[in-house]
Amino acid sequence: MxxxxxxxxxxxxxxxxxxxxxxxxxxxxxxxxxxxxxxxxxxxxxxxxxxxxxxxxxxxxxxxxxxxxxxxxxxxxxxxxxxxxxxxxxxxxxxxxxxxxxxxxSCIKRGYRYRILNRRARPALLQGRVWHVQQPLDAALMHQSAQPLLGHHDFSAYRAAACQAKHALRTLDRLDVVQAGEDIMVIAEARSFLHHQVRNMVGTLVQVGLGKRKPDWPRLILDARDRTLAGQNAPPAGLTFMFAQYKTGLPWADGLGTSE
Amino acid sequence: MxxxxxxxxxxxxxxxxxxxxxxxxxxxxxxxxxxxxxxxxxxxxxxxxxxxxxxxxxxxxxxxxxxxxxxxxxxxxxxxxxxxxxxxxxxxxxxxxxxxxxxxxSCIKRGYRYRILNRRARPALLQGRVWHVQQPLDAALMHQSAQPLLGHHDFSAYRAAACQAKHALRTLDRLDVVQAGEDIMVIAEARSFLHHQVRNMVGTLVQVGLGKRKPDWPRLILDARDRTLAGQNAPPAGLTFMFAQYKTGLPWADGLGTSE
Structure with a gap:
């Protein structure tokens, strides 16, 4: 078919x-x-x-x-x-x-964006699209503390209890934290992710951004491989699946006009 | 009080x-x-x-x-x-x-943004936030045809039938049409606008963008001062009130922290 x-x-x-x-x-x-x-x-x-x-x-x-x-x-x-x-x-x-x-x-790379609204007032236009964090976050420190997670590691500490993957070895290619005013975005890219991995990493980075944990904490948790240690699983509303990449590009038909 | x-x-x-x-x-x-x-x-x-x-x-x-x-x-x-x-x-x-x-x-300038989603597929994430126009728009031509509306004019042709303003003389400071992929934004700035003025101007510019009218049409309509001639009133979902400017800036208290 x-x-x-x-x-x-x-x-x-x-x-x-x-x-x-x-x-x-x-x-x-x-x-x-x-x-x-x-x-x-x-x-x-x-x-x-x-x-x-x-x-x-x-x-x-x-x-x-x-x-x-x-x-x-x-x-x-x-x-x-x-x-x-x-x-x-x-x-x-x-x-x-x-x-x-x-x-x-066949997917060789997946990209997610996690969006945090970092301001005191609750979201009106972005309700359901962001994690609303009211206390000031240090985005530069979050970015710095994210970099030691890059590369090939056992991400057991960041997987969900219900994760069904056979093993927790993954290669994280990108984990950038970028800020534009009250908007803080976490960009994550890897061939594949474990269940809840992105949201668990974001929840952990936020602890650093709030000053509650030191910048070396996300990596210490990675090395401990204990999933009870990581920060909270960041709420789903902030997460967006951005792209899936394949070795051979797909022959998209994307004409603006009506179908043939 | x-x-x-x-x-x-x-x-x-x-x-x-x-x-x-x-x-x-x-x-x-x-x-x-x-x-x-x-x-x-x-x-x-x-x-x-x-x-x-x-x-x-x-x-x-x-x-x-x-x-x-x-x-x-x-x-x-x-x-x-x-x-x-x-x-x-x-x-x-x-x-x-x-x-x-x-x-x-006391307001000396108001700014609006009108957002058009110009693609065949209907909006999922931007439902209620855009005007979905399925046929290809020429944004550069829309921008060009908008510029002769700038300045001090009688905008009768672009006001709502129900508009209660005493006269239709307004000074339009900015009417830019900018494109980023399938996103087309119309940025409008003036000291004040007539009822439905922005949406009527957008509806008229879209007729030009679709190739149904020539680029001189928006200005011809302005000069005719006949409100039955303009393009459709663009739907409200695409419109956002962006800013109000005052001669003296307001002493905003915008601390991220909790209130004193």
């Missing part, structure tokens, strides 16, 4: 996360149900590059979707965006997936 | 606009009701620099608020942000207002 790659944006607020659940609505269910009209009336099957948690957003999630109908990619996009209304899920681009390509297993 | 200036952010989506209405919730009502505990238990009275319409947002609305209690500005901010929950209205800064200062009449 024809297989497609989708570039997907979503607001994670109303969903239980990417993965289909029996207890409520997920992004996967919205997409698979929206694809039913292209799949003989039954929900299609899909897999994502990154299985985001409840409340986590995406600007560039990559999804593979198998449907019965053989349609031009732009037609697939139009149909999915029509049938997924009014849910805050939007398919930005569609490509035909090549033989053997997997959204999850 | 003590009078304060407030710098206010809000998401306009759930409100009937700035102004208090008997038919539903307004930003003014949220703030005046939140101020009741500082005002002997009765709603306070307030006025805004710009009376935004239903669905229009603000990042930097300036409001004057009169309350019975004489409190440090940071205490006023904390109380308003506490009592206005969970509405998406947040008081960012508070200053004591000097004698004779008026949020509306």
């Amino acid at each position: 024809p297989r497609y790659a989708l570039l997907v944006e979503y607001d994670g607020t109303p969903f239980l996360g990417w993965q289909r659940q029996t207890t409520g609505l997920s992004v996967q269910q919205v997409l698979e149900d929206a694809a039913a009209p292209l799949n003989g009336g039954v929900p299609a099957s899909s897999a994502a590059s990154g299985r985001t948690d409840a409340g986590v957003h995406a600007e560039g999630q990559v999804v593979e979707l198998t449907i019965a109908a053989d349609l031009p990619p732009l037609r697939v996009r139009e149909a999915l965006n029509f049938h997924s209304r009014p849910h805050p899920v939007s398919v930005l681009k569609v490509a035909r997936a090549s033989e053997g390509w997997s959204a999850r297993f | 003590p009078r304060y200036a407030l710098l206010v952010e809000y998401d306009g989506t759930p409100f009937l606009g700035w102004q208090r209405q008997t038919t539903g919730l307004s930003v003014q009502q949220v703030l005046e009701d939140a101020a009741a505990p500082l005002n002997g238990g009765v709603p306070a009275s307030s006025a805004a620099s710009g009376r935004t319409d239903a669905g229009v947002h603000a990042e930097g609305q300036v409001v004057e608020l009169t309350i019975a209690a004489d409190l440090p500005p940071l205490r006023v901010r904390e109380a308003l942000n506490f009592h206005s929950r969970p509405h998406p209205v947040s008081v960012l800064k508070v200053a004591r207002a000097s004698e004779g200062w008026s949020a509306r009449f």
Whole structure:
């Protein structure tokens, strides 16, 4: 059956996360149900590059979707965006997936952005999109204390208790903390992440930014490999899945015009 | 009674606009009701620099608020942000207002930003924050056609039928159209605007951007002074009140820390 790659944006607020659940609505269910009209009336099957948690957003999630109908990619996009209304899920681009390509297993790099609103007043326009931290953070110190986490390590200290990965060895390529006024962004990139790894790292860096821990603390925790030591798991609303990169770029059809 | 200036952010989506209405919730009502505990238990009275319409947002609305209690500005901010929950209205800064200062009449410049999402796929993360235009827009041509609107003119062609201003003479200081990928922003600045002026100008510029009208059309409409000729009134969701400027800067108390 024809297989497609989708570039997907979503607001994670109303969903239980990417993965289909029996207890409520997920992004996967919205997409698979929206694809039913292209799949003989039954929900299609899909897999994502990154299985985001409840409340986590995406600007560039990559999804593979198998449907019965053989349609031009732009037609697939139009149909999915029509049938997924009014849910805050939007398919930005569609490509035909090549033989053997997997959204999850072919991915060679994933990027996340974590956004902190660092001011006293609560967010109005960014409600549900940021972690609101009211006490002043030292972003430069957070950045400095993040750098010793780069490279190939056992990240057991930063994984979730429920993490199902076989081992905790990961290679962290980037962990930048950048500030623009009251906006503090943590940019994390790696081939893959453990469950809750980004949010646990952010929660730990915030302890340093608040002055409650010294800058060498995030690395000491890494070396201790004890997941009870790390800072709090930062709330999901601040996290956005930004991109998934593949060895061979995907042949996106992204014409602004209507489908052919 | 003590009078304060407030710098206010809000998401306009759930409100009937700035102004208090008997038919539903307004930003003014949220703030005046939140101020009741500082005002002997009765709603306070307030006025805004710009009376935004239903669905229009603000990042930097300036409001004057009169309350019975004489409190440090940071205490006023904390109380308003506490009592206005969970509405998406947040008081960012508070200053004591000097004698004779008026949020509306002392204002010497106002700034608006209008945001267009120019792509085929509908917005997920920016739902309610943009005008979604699916056909390709030529932003450079829009900018070019906007420049002949600058200066002192009779803007009758761009005012709302319901506009209550005594005359339509206004001085437009800035009308820039800037593009960043699929994001197109219109930046408008003037001492004051007529009702719907920014949205009517944006709707007209979009006709040029779509190639449906020539670049000299916005100016021809201005000169004709006939409000039935302009392009559609662009939807409110794309509009944000960015700033109000005063001859003398306001002595904002904006400490990150807790109130004194």
